[in-house]
Amino acid sequence: MEIPENSSKASGGESGEGPAPRGRPRSEAARRAVLEAALELCQRDGYQELTMKGIADEAGVGRQTVYRWWPTKQDVLIEVLGELPHRTPDRLFPDTGSVRDDVEELLTYTFELTRGVTGRAVVGLMADAQGDAELSRRLQESVIGPRREVLRQILERGVRRGELTEGADASLDLAVDFAFGVMWYRLLSRHAPVDDELAAELAAALEKLLSGDGGAGDGAGAGARRHRQ
Amino acid sequence: MEIPENSSKASGGESGEGPAPRGRPRSEAARRAVLEAALELCQRDGYQELTMKGIADEAGVGRQTVYRWWPTKQDVLIEVLGELPHRTPDRLFPDTGSVRDDVEELLTYTFELTRGVTGRAVVGLMADAQGDAELSRRLQESVIGPRREVLRQILERGVRRGELTEGADASLDLAVDFAFGVMWYRLLSRHAPVDDELAAELAAALEKLLSGDGGAGDGAGAGARRHRQ
Amino acid sequence: MEIPENSSKASGGESGEGPAPRGRPRSEAARRAVLEAALELCQRDGYQELTMKGIADEAGVGRQTVYRWWPTKQDVLIEVLGELPHRTPDRLFPDTGSVRDDVEELLTYTFELTRGVTGRAVVGLMADAQGDAELSRRLQESVIGPRREVLRQILERGVRRGELTEGADASLDLAVDFAFGVMWYRLLSRHAPVDDELAAELAAALEKLLSGDGGAGDGAGAGARRHRQ
Amino acid sequence: MEIPENSSKASGGESGEGPAPRGRPRSEAARRAVLEAALELCQRDGYQELTMKGIADEAGVGRQTVYRWWPTKQDVLIEVLGELPHRTPDRLFPDTGSVRDDVEELLTYTFELTRGVTGRAVVGLMADAQGDAELSRRLQESVIGPRREVLRQILERGVRRGELTEGADASLDLAVDFAFGVMWYRLLSRHAPVDDELAAELAAALEKLLSGDGGAGDGAGAGARRHRQ
DNA sequence: TCCTAAGCGAGACGGTACGTCGTGTCTTCTG
DNA sequence: CAGAAGACACGACGTACCGTCTCGCTTAGGA
Numbered sequence: 001m002e003i004p005e006n007s008s009k010a011s012g013g014e015s016g017e018g019p020a021p022r023g024r025p026r027s028e029a030a031r032r033a034v035l036e037a038a039l040e041l042c043q044r045d046g047y048q049e050l051t052m053k054g055i056a057d058e059a060g061v062g063r064q065t066v067y068r069w070w071p072t073k074q075d076v077l078i079e080v081l082g083e084l085p086h087r088t089p090d091r092l093f094p095d096t097g098s099v100r101d102d103v104e105e106l107l108t109y110t111f112e113l114t115r116g117v118t119g120r121a122v123v124g125l126m127a128d129a130q131g132d133a134e135l136s137r138r139l140q141e142s143v144i145g146p147r148r149e150v151l152r153q154i155l156e157r158g159v160r161r162g163e164l165t166e167g168a169d170a171s172l173d174l175a176v177d178f179a180f181g182v183m184w185y186r187l188l189s190r191h192a193p194v195d196d197e198l199a200a201e202l203a204a205a206l207e208k209l210l211s212g213d214g215g216a217g218d219g220a221g222a223g224a225r226r227h228r229q
Numbered sequence: 230m231e232i233p234e235n236s237s238k239a240s241g242g243e244s245g246e247g248p249a250p251r252g253r254p255r256s257e258a259a260r261r262a263v264l265e266a267a268l269e270l271c272q273r274d275g276y277q278e279l280t281m282k283g284i285a286d287e288a289g290v291g292r293q294t295v296y297r298w299w300p301t302k303q304d305v306l307i308e309v310l311g312e313l314p315h316r317t318p319d320r321l322f323p324d325t326g327s328v329r330d331d332v333e334e335l336l337t338y339t340f341e342l343t344r345g346v347t348g349r350a351v352v353g354l355m356a357d358a359q360g361d362a363e364l365s366r367r368l369q370e371s372v373i374g375p376r377r378e379v380l381r382q383i384l385e386r387g388v389r390r391g392e393l394t395e396g397a398d399a400s401l402d403l404a405v406d407f408a409f410g411v412m413w414y415r416l417l418s419r420h421a422p423v424d425d426e427l428a429a430e431l432a433a434a435l436e437k438l439l440s441g442d443g444g445a446g447d448g449a450g451a452g453a454r455r456h457r458q
Numbered sequence: 459m460e461i462p463e464n465s466s467k468a469s470g471g472e473s474g475e476g477p478a479p480r481g482r483p484r485s486e487a488a489r490r491a492v493l494e495a496a497l498e499l500c501q502r503d504g505y506q507e508l509t510m511k512g513i514a515d516e517a518g519v520g521r522q523t524v525y526r527w528w529p530t531k532q533d534v535l536i537e538v539l540g541e542l543p544h545r546t547p548d549r550l551f552p553d554t555g556s557v558r559d560d561v562e563e564l565l566t567y568t569f570e571l572t573r574g575v576t577g578r579a580v581v582g583l584m585a586d587a588q589g590d591a592e593l594s595r596r597l598q599e600s601v602i603g604p605r606r607e608v609l610r611q612i613l614e615r616g617v618r619r620g621e622l623t624e625g626a627d628a629s630l631d632l633a634v635d636f637a638f639g640v641m642w643y644r645l646l647s648r649h650a651p652v653d654d655e656l657a658a659e660l661a662a663a664l665e666k667l668l669s670g671d672g673g674a675g676d677g678a679g680a681g682a683r684r685h686r687q
Numbered sequence: 688m689e690i691p692e693n694s695s696k697a698s699g700g701e702s703g704e705g706p707a708p709r710g711r712p713r714s715e716a717a718r719r720a721v722l723e724a725a726l727e728l729c730q731r732d733g734y735q736e737l738t739m740k741g742i743a744d745e746a747g748v749g750r751q752t753v754y755r756w757w758p759t760k761q762d763v764l765i766e767v768l769g770e771l772p773h774r775t776p777d778r779l780f781p782d783t784g785s786v787r788d789d790v791e792e793l794l795t796y797t798f799e800l801t802r803g804v805t806g807r808a809v810v811g812l813m814a815d816a817q818g819d820a821e822l823s824r825r826l827q828e829s830v831i832g833p834r835r836e837v838l839r840q841i842l843e844r845g846v847r848r849g850e851l852t853e854g855a856d857a858s859l860d861l862a863v864d865f866a867f868g869v870m871w872y873r874l875l876s877r878h879a880p881v882d883d884e885l886a887a888e889l890a891a892a893l894e895k896l897l898s899g900d901g902g903a904g905d906g907a908g909a910g911a912r913r914h915r916q
Numbered sequence: 917t918c919c920t921a922a923g924c925g926a927g928a929c930g931g932t933a934c935g936t937c938g939t940g941t942c943t944t945c946t947g
Numbered sequence: 948c949a950g951a952a953g954a955c956a957c958g959a960c961g962t963a964c965c966g967t968c969t970c971g972c973t974t975a976g977g978a
Contacts, residue, residue, distance in 0.1 A: 525936085708976085
């Protein structure tokens, strides 16, 4: 149960060690137990039912220990979510040579995650972020932003290769919004599944949306431009 | 805010009343007070802070009166949301002759609503609907579904007129998901505003997505179909 | 000295009813359960171990219900102690015709009580009253004072009858302090028991202390000896 | 805050030292800091508010250091109380030649102490001793007993000299109980002060109680009167 | 001069009681 | 009967102290 963790004198840093760590060091075992308990309970009972007391009890940890390191259950979940991707970093950055396949692969993997462990947690956090700008910012930084960035880079690579064209009708940002927007919308409203088929449909739709010749081209494009003035 | 209490046919109609309502009739004043208090508080303090006790106190109503008619705060909010559209029925069904303009008008109005009174309520409800199938179904029926239907009919009208084409790459349903998905995604993650400009961009993007000649046409469509098998 | 308990329409008072009692009336069952639980637990585990949570749990009552009516455990105990004498009012006011016998009877009964149910409670309260003037005042009023008063009246009756003399060396107040002082001292330090024999000794000593001529020797001494047999 | 640390016979005596003390010797500075902090805090905030954590923090000492040497706060206080008398040993053993004066002097000094530093501590300890036989025994041994013994010896000296008579009505033990009983009773219930006047009254009352002939006697009574002026 | 041992400040740990608040149910009186 | 008032049993909240446990650092005696 003992894991090194020892930050002090790690890698020989003899300079800016900080304020010298005194007292009993933080228990990595307790930290992990809390994070896993939170994820487990959130998945089992739902975000709303998730409770600081419940987390502490499930983790076999004192309540104070939870509050000492995470002021709210949101903080616990954000830390869990921040650590999850490290478990399978490979599937997060697909590069098959085809934009469409890369997009589809990324979305397939992302959808899997949301259907599985993280779904209820992330949806609950997002809902709480309504009316809580700070939480919103942190989610943006740790969860939403990174995922957006990955998709965006795939699309930019496609533009560079000439597979895609960032047109007047749809910026890359809007394209990213498209993919994840549909995902969130369906996760929340549940009017349709978030599955592999959706990943394929979205990959195709994005390709069309960013196709150079611009289907609705003439009138439509003019209209859009007219509207925006 | 004073309402005579019993506007309904109390005492009077003894004809085909049905099961004969005995005792004191339900107070319309109390009902309205509860609904308005709920909307007000949800908007002011957020969905999570909304409380049955808070609603009752704010409405100047006994707690039992709230529980008698609405088992949960979700029920209260759903009833409020169900009544709101009746206040401005005109803007909900635009018909300018141009699909793009109709879409833009509808989205502009919808975005206004979500930025205003209903935003926090609907997001909170959606989040609660995670893991509550019944609530999910009711939301689908009373809030999500109707909005989808309006947009869908506008698009179908466009297809009938020949302005749009439901292509292999993007069904009408996916197009509807696109519009509302982006809206929800931005409402939740706040990485970009939900404003009139977005309405215009989405109208243009939808037009392109549903354009007949299909930019990425061939390979893409085939790919999508291939994937679905 | 509240006995009737039932303030509402007690004894037919149809005039100044007060502010009209609204809402669910207080549960007498819960009240009694709390009082008895407190007494029970205090006796079993000691005053220090007595806990608001413990009282509530033992009484099968919500914690809030305890706090609603008694801000602290001291309040609970004071109310219990205030009600106890009513159970056996007869032995509290002995009047045998002999001062010595009255004193002995009163002390015997008082010692019984302190050895039994009330001992630990009262001692704990007294200790808490150190440094809490308000608690001190209330204890004085509801517990200490009344007991002092009973003994004082017995002694005053003796003075009126000529059996005793309030002398220059010892006021009645000091005599009362004597009796109860020895009791408390032994209860606390436990160097000697607080039993019937002590009651007899104290009755004799008080008689001597308040003998006018100082010759408690003769009759009083004989009386004491007679009693001890 | 630096104190030589090792006042005790360290190093010197290698004769019957026992198991030879290894490791870092106990810090006398820490010991004193704890004792003084405990006394200070108990006097300032009261016995109930006294806390092991509070003592450690106030003393600038680790919590473990307190627990290592004193299992409970009672132990800390008992050790403090055991050291206090050594500061003024002279007034503890009055011998003026007159029993009454000796008694009055002893009580006057004792009352001073209880009004001052030790009051709240001793009362709290006594209250805790209810239901804790071991604590009771230790208090008896270290605090209560010694004080009783001093008074008892004064009274015995009086009996030897013929000033007093241990009569059938009141043993010396009861007389001692009388004096300290009244003190404790007043300390706890606060119905009257514990001051010099009480010391004089008690000295007079004891004299009368232990007068052989029962006399509020001639000389004694006169003496009492003389004293009160 | 190291080695072993124990005391020390610090502070994290698993617990538990605190007093408050919201839950959903109930029980009274008034309309 | 509906409604308002509010008491009820329940349980989560975040805080404080409990007594124990690890840390790194003295500070001694014995090797």
